[in-house]
Amino acid sequence: MTKCATTAVIGRPSVGKSTLINTICESKVSITSPTPNTTRNAIRGIYTDSRGQIIFTDTPGYHISEKKFNKHMIDIARESLEECDSVLYIMDATRAPGDEENAVKDLLSTLKVPVICCINKTDILTDKQKEKARAWLEENMSGRTILEISASEDEGVDEVLIELFKTAPEGPMLYGEDARTDQNLEFRISEIIREKAMNSVRAEIPHSIFVELADLEYNKEENKVWIRAFITVERDSQKGILVGKGGANIKKIRVQSFKEIKRIFPSSSLELDLRVRVNSKWKSNDNILLSVFRETQE
Ligand SMILES: Nc1nc2c(ncn2[C@@H]2O[C@H](COP(=O)(O)OP(=O)(O)OP(=O)(O)O)[C@@H](O)[C@H]2O)c(=O)[nH]1
Ligand SMILES: [Mg+2]
Structure with missing residues (x-):
């Protein structure tokens, strides 16, 4: 009998x-960037091998904020714990545990499901940082399994899967063997563009970016995919930086996005039209928030 678990x-x-x-999924399931609060949705990543299937839910970083926009993200993280079989609690020991780490600990303290703690970024950690993180976890998450990993260097990751399969319930796999995610096409494309846009700018600008697909058309006769997307920022000055001198930055975002979106449509010709616009209030616009925090599944 195979095993199948959902892991937040x-x-x-x-x-x-x-x-x-x-x-783990050997695929770009969820976008990444050095800017905190990159992930805004509950995003599924699916791993399958002969042992069975683990369905991961990526969640927005858990933090403390009273802002409406951030509270949505915090709620999404919290809700993902309601129906999971296990939890992977990831810690970055390059930063000392503070109020936010305590907030995560409190969030997990009442959970009945197995929690596996991972000290991540071992590739750049000093022994002292590792020891401190381990001591904090032993004190605050006592009795839970503690692993050391480097997610980016793929170190210690097999042990994570071993631990997850140990506690996974027996059951049929919920997705096909080749499935890596269940995101719909529009969401995947807008996330690819958001990642390239976020990674092309600094400071507060990545937080101000919202990407919306205006058109996604497939012309069967010409075998052509036509995409138009709007990148929204909050201020004119941010638009200037995102577009760049002579349009250099938006060209870079377009080229990088094109490359990655093309992998979704390998045998079609692709046209990608990116526009930048300003909406100083998008983070408090309920319709836009509905779109940002929408369900991501197909
Ligand atoms: N050195 C090192 N960097 C890492 C490792 N794992 C992730 N990073 C980097 O840490 C930064 C954040 O990574 P993400 O995967 O986006 O982090 P996240 O927890 O999903 O962040 P949010 O979605 O904002 O909550 C990126 O710059 C990654 O490249 C690791 O094992 N080692
Ligand atoms: Mg993330």
């Missing part, structure tokens, strides 16, 4: 949750 991946922003899921 939880932790502070930027600890490497999405990177780990991409490494």
Whole structure:
């Protein structure tokens, strides 16, 4: 009998949750960036082998904020714990545990399901940082399994899967063997563009970006896919930076996005039209928030 489990991946922003899921699924399931609060939705990543299937839910970084936009993200992380069989709690020991780490600990404290703690980024950690993280986990998550991993270097990741399969319930696999995610096409494309846009700018601008697909058309006769997307930012000055001198930056975003979107349509010709616009209030616009925090499945 195969095993099948859903596992919520939880932790502070930027600890490497999405990177780990991409490494395990051997596929770009969820976008990543050095900017905290990159992931905004509950995103499924699916791993299958002869033992069975683990269905990961990537979640927005858990943090403390009273802002409406952030509260949506915090709720999504919290809700993902309601129906999971196990939890992967990811910690980044390059930063000392603080209020946010305590908030994650409190969130997990009442859970009945197995929690596996992963100290991530071992490739850049000093022994002292590792020891401190381990001591914190032993004190605050006592009795839980603690692993050390590097999500980006694929170190210690097999042990994570071993632990997850140990506690996974027996049952049929919920997705096909080749499935890596269940995201719909529009969401995947807009996320690819958001990743390239976020990674092309700094400081507060990545947080101000929202990508919306205006058109996604397939012309069967010409075997051509035509995509038009709007990248929204909050200020004119941000638009200037995103577009860049002589349009250099938006060209770069377009080229990088094109390359990755083309993999979704390998045998069609692709046209990608990107526009940048400004909406100073998009983060408080309920219709836009509905779109940002929509369900991501097909
Ligand atoms: N050195 C090192 N960097 C890592 C590792 N894992 C992730 N990172 C980096 O950490 C940053 C954040 O990674 P993400 O995977 O986006 O983190 P996240 O936890 O999903 O972040 P949010 O979605 O914002 O909550 C990126 O710059 C990654 O390249 C690792 O094992 N080692
Ligand atoms: Mg993420």
